[in-house]
Amino acid sequence: MLLLTYMLVGVVPLILFTNTIFRTMDEYFVEERKKELLNQANILSGKISDSQYLYDTTKWNQFNEEIRLISNKGNFRVLVIDASGIVINDSSRQDIGKTYLVQEVIEALDNKDVSRQQEDGVIYATVSILDKNSNKIGVVLISALSDDVSTMVGEIRNQSNVLFIMITIILTILIYFSTRFFIEPLKNVLGVIIKMSEGHFDQRIDIRGIRHNEITDLALACNNMAERLEQVDTSRQNFVSNVSHELKTPLSSIKVLSESILLQKDVPRETYIEFLEDITSEIDRMTEIINDLLTLVKLDQKEIPITFTEIELNQLIIDITKRMKPLADSKKIELNYILLKEKVLADIDKTKFVLAISNLVENAIKYTAEKGFITITVDSDHQNVFLSVSDTGIGIAEEEINKIFERFYRVDKTRNRETGGTGLGLSITHSTILMHNGSIKVSSKEQEGTTFLVCIPLRQT
Numbered sequence: 001m002l003l004l005t006y007m008l009v010g011v012v013p014l015i016l017f018t019n020t021i022f023r024t025m026d027e028y029f030v031e032e033r034k035k036e037l038l039n040q041a042n043i044l045s046g047k048i049s050d051s052q053y054l055y056d057t058t059k060w061n062q063f064n065e066e067i068r069l070i071s072n073k074g075n076f077r078v079l080v081i082d083a084s085g086i087v088i089n090d091s092s093r094q095d096i097g098k099t100y101l102v103q104e105v106i107e108a109l110d111n112k113d114v115s116r117q118q119e120d121g122v123i124y125a126t127v128s129i130l131d132k133n134s135n136k137i138g139v140v141l142i143s144a145l146s147d148d149v150s151t152m153v154g155e156i157r158n159q160s161n162v163l164f165i166m167i168t169i170i171l172t173i174l175i176y177f178s179t180r181f182f183i184e185p186l187k188n189v190l191g192v193i194i195k196m197s198e199g200h201f202d203q204r205i206d207i208r209g210i211r212h213n214e215i216t217d218l219a220l221a222c223n224n225m226a227e228r229l230e231q232v233d234t235s236r237q238n239f240v241s242n243v244s245h246e247l248k249t250p251l252s253s254i255k256v257l258s259e260s261i262l263l264q265k266d267v268p269r270e271t272y273i274e275f276l277e278d279i280t281s282e283i284d285r286m287t288e289i290i291n292d293l294l295t296l297v298k299l300d301q302k303e304i305p306i307t308f309t310e311i312e313l314n315q316l317i318i319d320i321t322k323r324m325k326p327l328a329d330s331k332k333i334e335l336n337y338i339l340l341k342e343k344v345l346a347d348i349d350k351t352k353f354v355l356a357i358s359n360l361v362e363n364a365i366k367y368t369a370e371k372g373f374i375t376i377t378v379d380s381d382h383q384n385v386f387l388s389v390s391d392t393g394i395g396i397a398e399e400e401i402n403k404i405f406e407r408f409y410r411v412d413k414t415r416n417r418e419t420g421g422t423g424l425g426l427s428i429t430h431s432t433i434l435m436h437n438g439s440i441k442v443s444s445k446e447q448e449g450t451t452f453l454v455c456i457p458l459r460q461t
Protein backbone atom coordinates (compact mmCIF):
# COMPACT_ATOMS: atom_id res chain seq x y z
CA MET A 1 0.00 0.00 0.00
CA LEU A 2 2.76 2.42 1.01
CA LEU A 3 4.73 1.36 -2.05
CA LEU A 4 1.77 2.10 -4.30
CA THR A 5 1.24 5.50 -2.68
CA TYR A 6 4.91 6.30 -3.13
CA MET A 7 4.70 5.32 -6.83
CA LEU A 8 1.63 7.47 -7.37
CA VAL A 9 2.78 10.46 -5.38
CA GLY A 10 6.48 10.35 -6.18
CA VAL A 11 7.32 8.50 -9.36
CA VAL A 12 4.43 9.36 -11.69
CA PRO A 13 4.74 13.17 -11.33
CA LEU A 14 8.51 12.82 -11.68
CA ILE A 15 8.12 10.93 -14.99
CA LEU A 16 5.66 13.52 -16.30
CA PHE A 17 7.91 16.35 -15.16
CA THR A 18 11.08 15.01 -16.78
CA ASN A 19 9.21 14.20 -20.00
CA THR A 20 7.90 17.75 -20.21
CA ILE A 21 11.38 19.11 -19.57
CA PHE A 22 12.88 16.99 -22.35
CA ARG A 23 10.12 17.89 -24.79
CA THR A 24 10.63 21.59 -24.06
CA MET A 25 14.39 21.17 -24.46
CA ASP A 26 13.90 19.36 -27.76
CA GLU A 27 11.57 22.07 -29.06
CA TYR A 28 13.91 24.80 -27.93
CA PHE A 29 16.93 23.30 -29.71
CA VAL A 30 14.94 22.71 -32.92
CA GLU A 31 13.71 26.32 -32.83
CA GLU A 32 17.27 27.56 -32.37
CA ARG A 33 18.47 25.38 -35.24
CA LYS A 34 15.65 26.65 -37.47
CA LYS A 35 16.66 30.25 -36.74
CA GLU A 36 20.31 29.50 -37.38
CA LEU A 37 19.58 27.81 -40.72
CA LEU A 38 17.36 30.70 -41.81
CA ASN A 39 20.13 33.09 -40.90
CA GLN A 40 22.68 31.12 -42.93
CA ALA A 41 20.28 31.00 -45.87
CA ASN A 42 19.83 34.76 -45.63
CA ILE A 43 23.57 35.39 -45.64
CA LEU A 44 24.06 33.09 -48.60
CA SER A 45 21.18 34.63 -50.52
CA GLY A 46 22.71 38.08 -49.96
CA LYS A 47 26.08 36.85 -51.17
CA ILE A 48 24.58 35.30 -54.29
CA SER A 49 22.74 38.55 -55.12
CA ASP A 50 25.81 40.68 -54.50
CA SER A 51 28.31 38.57 -56.37
CA GLN A 52 26.05 37.89 -59.33
CA TYR A 53 26.93 34.17 -59.23
CA LEU A 54 23.80 33.34 -61.14
CA TYR A 55 24.69 35.60 -64.06
CA ASP A 56 28.45 35.37 -64.17
CA THR A 57 29.52 31.85 -65.17
CA THR A 58 33.18 32.73 -64.63
CA LYS A 59 32.49 32.82 -60.96
CA TRP A 60 30.90 29.37 -61.07
CA ASN A 61 33.82 27.59 -59.41
CA GLN A 62 34.00 30.20 -56.70
CA PHE A 63 30.25 29.75 -56.22
CA ASN A 64 30.64 25.98 -55.87
CA GLU A 65 33.46 26.43 -53.38
CA GLU A 66 31.52 28.93 -51.36
CA ILE A 67 28.54 26.58 -51.09
CA ARG A 68 30.73 23.62 -50.21
CA LEU A 69 32.47 25.56 -47.46
CA ILE A 70 29.27 26.87 -45.89
CA SER A 71 27.69 23.43 -46.07
CA ASN A 72 30.67 21.74 -44.44
CA LYS A 73 30.98 24.33 -41.76
CA GLY A 74 27.32 24.32 -40.82
CA ASN A 75 26.87 20.57 -41.34
CA PHE A 76 23.92 21.01 -43.64
CA ARG A 77 23.08 20.73 -47.33
CA VAL A 78 22.71 23.82 -49.51
CA LEU A 79 20.61 23.93 -52.66
CA VAL A 80 20.25 26.91 -54.95
CA ILE A 81 17.04 26.75 -56.93
CA ASP A 82 15.98 29.09 -59.73
CA ALA A 83 12.60 30.75 -60.04
CA SER A 84 11.22 27.80 -62.00
CA GLY A 85 12.14 25.34 -59.28
CA ILE A 86 15.18 23.76 -60.97
CA VAL A 87 18.22 23.05 -58.84
CA ILE A 88 21.16 25.05 -60.16
CA ASN A 89 23.60 24.24 -57.42
CA ASP A 90 23.74 21.60 -54.72
CA SER A 91 26.43 21.18 -52.08
CA SER A 92 25.96 17.43 -52.33
CA ARG A 93 25.92 17.67 -56.14
CA GLN A 94 23.16 15.06 -56.31
CA ASP A 95 20.13 16.96 -57.52
CA ILE A 96 21.57 19.57 -59.94
CA GLY A 97 19.14 20.03 -62.82
CA LYS A 98 16.25 18.39 -61.05
CA THR A 99 13.06 20.21 -60.17
CA TYR A 100 12.75 20.79 -56.45
CA LEU A 101 9.41 22.40 -55.79
CA VAL A 102 8.80 21.67 -52.13
CA GLN A 103 6.29 23.75 -50.21
CA GLU A 104 9.00 25.89 -48.57
CA VAL A 105 10.53 26.78 -52.00
CA ILE A 106 7.12 27.81 -53.32
CA GLU A 107 6.51 29.92 -50.23
CA ALA A 108 9.89 31.61 -50.51
CA LEU A 109 9.33 32.39 -54.20
CA ASP A 110 5.85 33.51 -53.44
CA ASN A 111 6.21 35.90 -50.58
CA LYS A 112 8.08 34.94 -47.44
CA ASP A 113 11.12 33.09 -46.21
CA VAL A 114 10.42 30.01 -44.10
CA SER A 115 12.20 27.62 -41.79
CA ARG A 116 10.24 24.49 -40.97
CA GLN A 117 10.77 20.98 -39.67
CA GLN A 118 9.43 18.17 -41.83
CA GLU A 119 7.72 15.07 -40.58
CA ASP A 120 10.91 13.02 -41.05
CA GLY A 121 12.72 15.51 -38.77
CA VAL A 122 14.63 17.36 -41.51
CA ILE A 123 14.59 21.14 -41.26
CA TYR A 124 14.16 23.22 -44.44
CA ALA A 125 15.10 26.89 -44.42
CA THR A 126 14.32 28.80 -47.60
CA VAL A 127 15.20 32.39 -48.48
CA SER A 128 14.50 34.04 -51.83
CA ILE A 129 17.35 35.48 -53.95
CA LEU A 130 16.68 38.95 -55.33
CA ASP A 131 18.13 40.69 -58.38
CA LYS A 132 18.99 44.37 -58.52
CA ASN A 133 15.39 45.23 -59.09
CA SER A 134 14.32 43.15 -56.18
CA ASN A 135 12.74 40.49 -58.35
CA LYS A 136 12.85 37.00 -56.97
CA ILE A 137 15.18 35.07 -59.19
CA GLY A 138 15.65 32.00 -57.08
CA VAL A 139 15.75 30.42 -53.65
CA VAL A 140 18.47 29.27 -51.28
CA LEU A 141 17.38 26.10 -49.54
CA ILE A 142 19.28 24.80 -46.60
CA SER A 143 18.31 21.40 -45.38
CA ALA A 144 19.65 19.94 -42.19
CA LEU A 145 18.88 16.93 -40.14
CA SER A 146 17.73 17.91 -36.71
CA ASP A 147 19.34 14.66 -35.65
CA ASP A 148 22.35 16.19 -34.00
CA VAL A 149 20.10 18.25 -31.73
CA SER A 150 17.72 15.39 -31.10
CA THR A 151 20.59 12.96 -30.55
CA MET A 152 22.00 15.20 -27.89
CA VAL A 153 18.65 15.59 -26.13
CA GLY A 154 17.98 11.88 -26.61
CA GLU A 155 21.29 11.00 -25.04
CA ILE A 156 20.63 13.15 -22.01
CA ARG A 157 17.19 11.62 -21.85
CA ASN A 158 18.62 8.10 -21.96
CA GLN A 159 21.16 8.85 -19.29
CA SER A 160 18.58 10.38 -17.06
CA ASN A 161 16.26 7.45 -17.74
CA VAL A 162 18.95 5.06 -16.51
CA LEU A 163 19.53 7.25 -13.49
CA PHE A 164 15.83 7.44 -12.93
CA ILE A 165 15.36 3.68 -13.09
CA MET A 166 18.26 3.22 -10.67
CA ILE A 167 16.79 5.73 -8.21
CA THR A 168 13.41 4.02 -8.49
CA ILE A 169 14.95 0.61 -7.82
CA ILE A 170 16.96 1.90 -4.84
CA LEU A 171 13.96 3.74 -3.44
CA THR A 172 11.73 0.72 -3.94
CA ILE A 173 14.21 -1.46 -2.04
CA LEU A 174 14.52 1.16 0.70
CA ILE A 175 10.78 1.55 1.01
CA TYR A 176 10.29 -2.20 0.96
CA PHE A 177 12.66 -2.64 3.89
CA SER A 178 11.43 0.37 5.81
CA THR A 179 7.89 -0.93 5.32
CA ARG A 180 8.96 -4.23 6.80
CA PHE A 181 10.79 -2.40 9.54
CA PHE A 182 7.98 -0.03 10.51
CA ILE A 183 4.72 -1.31 9.11
CA GLU A 184 5.04 -4.95 10.17
CA PRO A 185 5.53 -4.12 13.88
CA LEU A 186 2.71 -1.58 13.60
CA LYS A 187 0.50 -4.30 12.15
CA ASN A 188 1.38 -6.45 15.18
CA VAL A 189 0.44 -3.64 17.54
CA LEU A 190 -2.82 -3.09 15.68
CA GLY A 191 -3.62 -6.81 15.78
CA VAL A 192 -3.14 -6.92 19.54
CA ILE A 193 -5.22 -3.76 20.07
CA ILE A 194 -8.05 -5.30 18.02
CA LYS A 195 -7.82 -8.49 20.09
CA MET A 196 -7.90 -6.42 23.28
CA SER A 197 -10.95 -4.50 22.10
CA GLU A 198 -12.62 -7.89 21.71
CA GLY A 199 -11.88 -8.56 25.38
CA HIS A 200 -8.71 -10.68 25.12
CA PHE A 201 -6.62 -8.83 27.68
CA ASP A 202 -4.05 -11.62 27.89
CA GLN A 203 -2.60 -10.50 24.51
CA ARG A 204 0.95 -9.11 24.47
CA ILE A 205 3.11 -7.79 21.66
CA ASP A 206 6.36 -9.66 21.27
CA ILE A 207 9.12 -7.05 21.28
CA ARG A 208 12.03 -9.38 21.71
CA GLY A 209 14.70 -8.92 19.08
CA ILE A 210 13.25 -5.64 17.80
CA ARG A 211 15.67 -2.75 17.89
CA HIS A 212 14.56 0.02 20.21
CA ASN A 213 12.61 2.76 18.44
CA GLU A 214 9.31 4.64 18.69
CA ILE A 215 7.41 1.53 17.66
CA THR A 216 8.86 -0.52 20.51
CA ASP A 217 7.82 2.33 22.82
CA LEU A 218 4.33 2.10 21.39
CA ALA A 219 4.36 -1.69 21.79
CA LEU A 220 5.55 -1.34 25.39
CA ALA A 221 2.84 1.21 26.16
CA CYS A 222 0.35 -1.12 24.56
CA ASN A 223 1.57 -4.07 26.64
CA ASN A 224 1.36 -1.96 29.80
CA MET A 225 -2.16 -0.98 28.89
CA ALA A 226 -3.04 -4.64 28.30
CA GLU A 227 -1.54 -5.56 31.67
CA ARG A 228 -3.50 -2.82 33.39
CA LEU A 229 -6.72 -3.84 31.67
CA GLU A 230 -6.10 -7.43 32.64
CA GLN A 231 -5.59 -6.36 36.26
CA VAL A 232 -8.78 -4.29 36.20
CA ASP A 233 -10.65 -7.19 34.66
CA THR A 234 -9.32 -9.66 37.25
CA SER A 235 -10.00 -7.32 40.14
CA ARG A 236 -13.53 -6.75 38.82
CA GLN A 237 -14.09 -10.50 38.69
CA ASN A 238 -12.56 -10.93 42.16
CA PHE A 239 -14.70 -8.11 43.46
CA VAL A 240 -17.89 -9.69 42.21
CA SER A 241 -16.94 -13.09 43.61
CA ASN A 242 -15.88 -11.50 46.92
CA VAL A 243 -19.15 -9.60 47.21
CA SER A 244 -21.12 -12.77 46.52
CA HIS A 245 -19.02 -14.71 49.00
CA GLU A 246 -19.27 -12.05 51.71
CA LEU A 247 -23.02 -11.84 51.37
CA LYS A 248 -23.44 -15.59 51.13
CA THR A 249 -21.87 -16.26 54.53
CA PRO A 250 -24.37 -14.28 56.64
CA LEU A 251 -27.19 -15.57 54.44
CA SER A 252 -26.14 -19.18 55.10
CA SER A 253 -25.98 -18.46 58.85
CA ILE A 254 -29.46 -16.95 58.74
CA LYS A 255 -30.71 -20.01 56.86
CA VAL A 256 -29.12 -22.44 59.31
CA LEU A 257 -30.45 -20.48 62.30
CA SER A 258 -34.00 -20.21 61.02
CA GLU A 259 -34.10 -23.84 59.84
CA SER A 260 -32.90 -25.13 63.18
CA ILE A 261 -35.69 -23.29 64.97
CA LEU A 262 -38.23 -24.50 62.45
CA LEU A 263 -37.13 -28.12 62.90
CA GLN A 264 -37.36 -28.01 66.67
CA LYS A 265 -40.65 -28.59 68.41
CA ASP A 266 -41.75 -26.71 71.50
CA VAL A 267 -38.87 -24.26 71.41
CA PRO A 268 -38.69 -22.15 74.54
CA ARG A 269 -39.17 -18.43 74.08
CA GLU A 270 -35.60 -17.65 75.23
CA THR A 271 -34.16 -19.83 72.45
CA TYR A 272 -36.32 -18.01 69.91
CA ILE A 273 -35.03 -14.69 71.17
CA GLU A 274 -31.46 -15.94 71.13
CA PHE A 275 -31.76 -17.22 67.55
CA LEU A 276 -33.52 -14.09 66.36
CA GLU A 277 -30.78 -11.98 67.92
CA ASP A 278 -28.20 -13.99 66.00
CA ILE A 279 -30.22 -13.56 62.81
CA THR A 280 -30.43 -9.80 63.44
CA SER A 281 -26.69 -9.55 63.94
CA GLU A 282 -26.11 -11.40 60.65
CA ILE A 283 -28.52 -9.00 58.95
CA ASP A 284 -26.64 -6.08 60.54
CA ARG A 285 -23.43 -7.47 59.12
CA MET A 286 -24.96 -7.72 55.65
CA THR A 287 -26.24 -4.16 55.96
CA GLU A 288 -22.77 -3.04 56.99
CA ILE A 289 -21.21 -4.73 53.97
CA ILE A 290 -23.80 -3.29 51.61
CA ASN A 291 -23.38 0.20 53.08
CA ASP A 292 -19.61 0.01 52.68
CA LEU A 293 -20.05 -1.24 49.12
CA LEU A 294 -22.40 1.60 48.33
CA THR A 295 -19.89 4.10 49.70
CA LEU A 296 -17.15 2.59 47.55
CA VAL A 297 -19.32 2.59 44.44
CA LYS A 298 -20.21 6.23 45.05
CA LEU A 299 -16.52 7.08 45.40
CA ASP A 300 -15.78 5.23 42.18
CA GLN A 301 -18.44 7.09 40.24
CA LYS A 302 -16.38 10.02 39.11
CA GLU A 303 -19.46 11.87 37.84
CA ILE A 304 -20.54 12.52 41.44
CA PRO A 305 -18.38 15.56 42.03
CA ILE A 306 -16.23 15.94 45.08
CA THR A 307 -16.90 19.29 46.71
CA PHE A 308 -14.00 20.93 48.48
CA THR A 309 -14.49 23.49 51.21
CA GLU A 310 -11.91 25.11 53.42
CA ILE A 311 -11.99 23.40 56.81
CA GLU A 312 -9.86 23.79 59.91
CA LEU A 313 -8.36 20.34 60.41
CA ASN A 314 -7.30 20.63 64.09
CA GLN A 315 -10.93 21.10 65.06
CA LEU A 316 -11.98 18.31 62.72
CA ILE A 317 -9.61 15.87 64.45
CA ILE A 318 -10.79 17.03 67.89
CA ASP A 319 -14.37 16.24 66.80
CA ILE A 320 -13.46 12.81 65.41
CA THR A 321 -11.59 11.94 68.60
CA LYS A 322 -14.56 13.00 70.69
CA ARG A 323 -16.84 10.72 68.70
CA MET A 324 -14.46 7.77 68.93
CA LYS A 325 -13.71 8.19 72.62
CA PRO A 326 -16.51 5.92 73.90
CA LEU A 327 -15.35 3.12 71.57
CA ALA A 328 -11.75 3.51 72.77
CA ASP A 329 -12.90 3.73 76.38
CA SER A 330 -14.74 0.43 76.01
CA LYS A 331 -11.31 -1.18 75.43
CA LYS A 332 -9.57 1.09 77.94
CA ILE A 333 -7.50 2.48 75.10
CA GLU A 334 -6.04 5.94 75.50
CA LEU A 335 -6.95 8.04 72.44
CA ASN A 336 -4.97 11.28 72.08
CA TYR A 337 -4.19 13.91 69.52
CA ILE A 338 -1.16 16.12 68.96
CA LEU A 339 -1.76 19.33 67.04
CA LEU A 340 1.61 20.67 65.87
CA LYS A 341 0.32 23.79 64.15
CA GLU A 342 -2.01 26.32 65.63
CA LYS A 343 -4.33 26.31 62.67
CA VAL A 344 -4.45 24.06 59.62
CA LEU A 345 -6.79 25.22 56.87
CA ALA A 346 -7.23 22.77 54.05
CA ASP A 347 -9.61 22.22 51.14
CA ILE A 348 -11.45 18.96 51.79
CA ASP A 349 -14.72 17.23 51.15
CA LYS A 350 -15.70 17.13 54.82
CA THR A 351 -18.05 14.13 54.84
CA LYS A 352 -15.73 11.93 52.79
CA PHE A 353 -12.60 12.99 54.63
CA VAL A 354 -14.15 12.46 58.08
CA LEU A 355 -15.21 8.96 57.00
CA ALA A 356 -11.69 8.19 55.73
CA ILE A 357 -9.97 9.30 58.96
CA SER A 358 -12.64 7.70 61.14
CA ASN A 359 -11.96 4.39 59.37
CA LEU A 360 -8.28 4.66 60.36
CA VAL A 361 -9.12 5.46 63.98
CA GLU A 362 -11.74 2.72 64.11
CA ASN A 363 -9.19 0.22 62.79
CA ALA A 364 -6.62 1.41 65.30
CA ILE A 365 -9.11 0.72 68.09
CA LYS A 366 -10.14 -2.62 66.55
CA TYR A 367 -6.60 -3.93 66.14
CA THR A 368 -5.20 -2.67 69.44
CA ALA A 369 -5.46 -4.72 72.58
CA GLU A 370 -6.93 -3.31 75.79
CA LYS A 371 -4.98 -0.55 77.54
CA GLY A 372 -3.22 0.39 74.37
CA PHE A 373 -2.46 3.85 73.02
CA ILE A 374 -3.62 5.63 69.92
CA THR A 375 -2.26 9.00 68.83
CA ILE A 376 -3.50 11.21 66.04
CA THR A 377 -1.03 13.86 64.90
CA VAL A 378 -1.76 16.85 62.69
CA ASP A 379 1.05 18.80 61.07
CA SER A 380 1.46 20.93 57.95
CA ASP A 381 3.96 22.83 55.84
CA HIS A 382 3.34 25.47 53.17
CA GLN A 383 1.80 23.01 50.81
CA ASN A 384 0.59 19.87 52.59
CA VAL A 385 -1.19 18.54 55.63
CA PHE A 386 0.36 15.51 57.34
CA LEU A 387 -2.00 13.47 59.41
CA SER A 388 -0.97 10.31 61.18
CA VAL A 389 -2.85 7.68 63.17
CA SER A 390 -0.54 5.57 65.33
CA ASP A 391 -1.47 2.65 67.50
CA THR A 392 0.25 0.17 69.77
CA GLY A 393 -1.76 -2.69 68.33
CA ILE A 394 -1.11 -6.05 66.75
CA GLY A 395 0.63 -4.62 63.71
CA ILE A 396 0.63 -5.93 60.16
CA ALA A 397 3.06 -8.47 58.74
CA GLU A 398 5.37 -7.01 56.08
CA GLU A 399 4.04 -9.25 53.32
CA GLU A 400 0.48 -8.15 54.03
CA ILE A 401 1.08 -4.39 54.03
CA ASN A 402 0.68 -4.02 50.25
CA LYS A 403 -2.61 -5.86 50.24
CA ILE A 404 -4.55 -4.15 53.02
CA PHE A 405 -5.99 -1.47 50.71
CA GLU A 406 -7.53 -4.11 48.45
CA ARG A 407 -11.27 -4.55 48.66
CA PHE A 408 -12.34 -7.25 51.12
CA TYR A 409 -8.76 -7.92 52.14
CA ARG A 410 -8.41 -8.91 55.76
CA VAL A 411 -5.21 -10.14 57.31
CA ASP A 412 -6.82 -12.57 59.67
CA LYS A 413 -10.23 -13.61 58.43
CA THR A 414 -11.36 -15.38 61.60
CA ARG A 415 -10.36 -12.63 63.96
CA ASN A 416 -11.90 -10.03 61.72
CA ARG A 417 -15.16 -11.87 61.83
CA GLU A 418 -15.14 -11.33 65.57
CA THR A 419 -14.16 -7.70 65.24
CA GLY A 420 -16.82 -7.33 62.57
CA GLY A 421 -14.72 -5.82 59.77
CA THR A 422 -15.84 -5.95 56.15
CA GLY A 423 -12.40 -5.54 54.60
CA LEU A 424 -13.67 -2.46 52.76
CA GLY A 425 -12.75 0.30 55.23
CA LEU A 426 -9.21 0.91 54.01
CA SER A 427 -10.32 0.77 50.36
CA ILE A 428 -12.74 3.58 51.12
CA THR A 429 -10.03 5.56 52.92
CA HIS A 430 -7.55 5.00 50.09
CA SER A 431 -9.99 6.10 47.36
CA THR A 432 -10.95 9.18 49.36
CA ILE A 433 -7.35 10.27 49.92
CA LEU A 434 -6.62 9.80 46.20
CA MET A 435 -9.64 11.97 45.40
CA HIS A 436 -8.02 14.64 47.57
CA ASN A 437 -4.89 14.28 45.41
CA GLY A 438 -3.03 12.95 48.41
CA SER A 439 -1.25 9.80 49.46
CA ILE A 440 -1.47 7.27 52.25
CA LYS A 441 1.42 5.22 53.64
CA VAL A 442 1.64 2.53 56.29
CA SER A 443 4.47 1.54 58.53
CA SER A 444 3.95 -1.31 60.91
CA LYS A 445 5.66 -3.87 63.07
CA GLU A 446 3.91 -6.96 64.28
CA GLN A 447 2.99 -6.89 67.97
CA GLU A 448 4.29 -3.32 68.25
CA GLY A 449 1.90 -1.16 66.35
CA THR A 450 0.91 0.53 63.14
CA THR A 451 1.09 4.07 61.79
CA PHE A 452 -0.95 5.33 58.86
CA LEU A 453 0.39 8.57 57.39
CA VAL A 454 -1.94 10.63 55.24
CA CYS A 455 -0.66 13.56 53.21
CA ILE A 456 -2.96 15.88 51.24
CA PRO A 457 -2.34 19.25 49.61
CA LEU A 458 -3.69 22.27 51.47
CA ARG A 459 -5.12 23.78 48.30
CA GLN A 460 -7.12 21.94 45.68
CA THR A 461 -7.00 23.87 42.44
Ligand code: ADP
Nearest residue numbers: 363364367404410411421422423424425426450
Ligand atom coordinates in the same frame (compact mmCIF):
# COMPACT_ATOMS: atom_id res chain seq x y z
P1 ADP B 1 -11.63 -4.34 58.13
O1 ADP B 1 -13.03 -3.97 57.96
O2 ADP B 1 -11.38 -5.81 58.12
O3 ADP B 1 -10.95 -3.61 59.22
P2 ADP B 1 -10.03 -2.68 56.47
O4 ADP B 1 -10.04 -2.49 54.98
O5 ADP B 1 -10.34 -1.49 57.29
O6 ADP B 1 -10.96 -3.87 56.75
O7 ADP B 1 -8.60 -3.21 56.83
C1 ADP B 1 -8.06 -4.30 56.15
C2 ADP B 1 -7.19 -5.14 57.01
O8 ADP B 1 -6.01 -4.41 57.35
C3 ADP B 1 -7.81 -5.48 58.31
O9 ADP B 1 -8.56 -6.65 58.19
C4 ADP B 1 -6.61 -5.69 59.19
O10 ADP B 1 -6.15 -6.99 59.08
C5 ADP B 1 -5.59 -4.75 58.66
N1 ADP B 1 -5.49 -3.51 59.43
C6 ADP B 1 -6.09 -2.35 59.19
N2 ADP B 1 -5.75 -1.41 60.12
C7 ADP B 1 -4.96 -2.02 61.01
C8 ADP B 1 -4.28 -1.60 62.17
N3 ADP B 1 -4.37 -0.36 62.67
N4 ADP B 1 -3.53 -2.51 62.85
C9 ADP B 1 -3.41 -3.76 62.38
N5 ADP B 1 -4.02 -4.21 61.25
C10 ADP B 1 -4.78 -3.38 60.59
